[in-house]
Amino acid sequence: xxxVTQMEGPVTLSEEAFLTINCxxxxxxxxxxxxxxxxxxxxxQLLLKxxxxxxxxxxxxxxxxxxxxxxxxxxxxxxxxxxxxxVYFCALGARGSTLGRLxxxxxxxxxxxx
Amino acid sequence: EAxxxxxxRYLITVTGKKLTVTxxxxxxHEYMSWYRQxxxxxxxxIYYSMNVEVTDKGDVPEGYKVSRKEKRNFPLILESPxxxxxxxxxxxxxxxxxxxxxxxxxxxxTVT
Numbered sequence: 001x002x003x004v005t006q007m008e009g010p011v012t013l014s015e016e017a018f019l020t021i022n023c024x025x026x027x028x029x030x031x032x033x034x035x036x037x038x039x040x041x042x043x044x045q046l047l048l049k050x051x052x053x054x055x056x057x058x059x060x061x062x063x064x065x066x067x068x069x070x071x072x073x074x075x076x077x078x079x080x081x082x083x084x085x086x087v088y089f090c091a092l093g094a095r096g097s098t099l100g101r102l103x104x105x106x107x108x109x110x111x112x113x114x
Numbered sequence: 115e116a117x118x119x120x121x122x123r124y125l126i127t128v129t130g131k132k133l134t135v136t137x138x139x140x141x142x143h144e145y146m147s148w149y150r151q152x153x154x155x156x157x158x159x160i161y162y163s164m165n166v167e168v169t170d171k172g173d174v175p176e177g178y179k180v181s182r183k184e185k186r187n188f189p190l191i192l193e194s195p196x197x198x199x200x201x202x203x204x205x206x207x208x209x210x211x212x213x214x215x216x217x218x219x220x221x222x223x224t225v226t
Contacts, residue, residue, distance in 0.1 A: 034214065043217040046195055064223075089157065091215075093203035101172075102208075102215055103148070 001026045006090045006105025013080055013112050021075040021108045023064075023090035025088040031055075033066055033073040038107070044089060047075075080112045116141045120205050120218035127195060128226055135190045135221050137205030143216070145208045146188040147172070148180065150201040151220075157204070163188055195225045 007022040025033065029031040032051045036044040048057030053068035062077045073090060118139045127133055139146065147162040149172075159172030163182040177199055179191040188207075192199060205218040 036215075036217075043219045044206075044215075045217065046214040049214060093215075101159065101162060104149075104157040106154070 002031065002092055002094055002101075004090050004092050004103050004105040007108055008106070010109040010111060013110070015082055015112055015114050016079045017112075019075070019077040019080045019084075019110070021088055021110070023073045023075065023091075023105060025071050025073065025090075025092050026068075027092055027094060029094065030068075032093040033064070034093065034102075035062070035064055035073070035075050036089040036104075037090060038087040038089065039086050040086070049089070080110070082112045082114050085110055085112050116216065118205055118207055118216050118218035120203075120221050122221060123219060124222050126224045126226065129196055130194050133192050133195060133223075134201060135192075135205075135223070137188045137190065137218060138186050139188075139205075139207040139216065140186065140217065141207060141209075142185065143207035143209050144185070145210070146182070147206045147208065147215075148178070148188070148190045148205045150174065151204060152201050159205075160190070195223075197225050199223065200225050 003019040003026045005024050034049045035047040037047045038044045046058040050066035056065045064073050064075045087107045087109050089107045092103045121136045137200050144165050146153045148160040149157045151157050158174045159178040160178050163169040166182050166185055203221045208215040
């Protein structure tokens with residue numbers, strides 16, 4: 001079945017460091033892929049998305065490229081800030097699925113120190 | 115403003131006392147879901163609904179009920195809460211499986 005495997009955390013970085021959070025998926029067909037972010041005490045919000053192979057989603061300096069050949073959607077940011085401290089979730093949405101499901105990874109806690 | 119609302123935001127209750135957590139969305143979305151979030155386990159789907167009167171079980175449906183009598187509302191019902199249902203609960207809605215999901219602010223439930 002469809003699933004998402006996400007890099008386990010926690011991840012601790014200094015400000016301005018480079019960030020990569022790995023995400024790989026298993027799916028039948030051609031899913032849409034998402035990264036969600038959860039700031040402390042808040043609900044999840046969409047960070048970026050990609051709906052087809054080779055698409056690059058980007059937002060707030062974060063990027064992720066939909067790689068069909070490696071079934072991956074790794075999240076990257078060139079220079080993290082303290083305000084990026086949050087939990088990040090990779091998710092998969094099966095296109096056209098009658099079940100209407102999104103599949104989430106377990107989340108990766110990121111802490112950025114000044 | 116497009117949003118998903120949940121009530122209450124915080125709830126402390128005792129074992130066996132029935133409770134309902136409400137969820138409402140104003141975006142005319144067809145798909146709605148309930149998740150619980152527990153440390154180390156990420157988000158696990160409890161139930162989801164594809165439209166009015168159409169619901170199905172997610173990964174962890176035991177001990178929960180839902181109903182979808184109107185498109186905008188999707189309440190989560192705990193008929194006889196137990197301490198292992200202490201968790202952070204999120205309601206979410208979306209238009210389609212290809213589109214982004216909108217989350218409510220969360221309900222922190224403690225069952226003693």
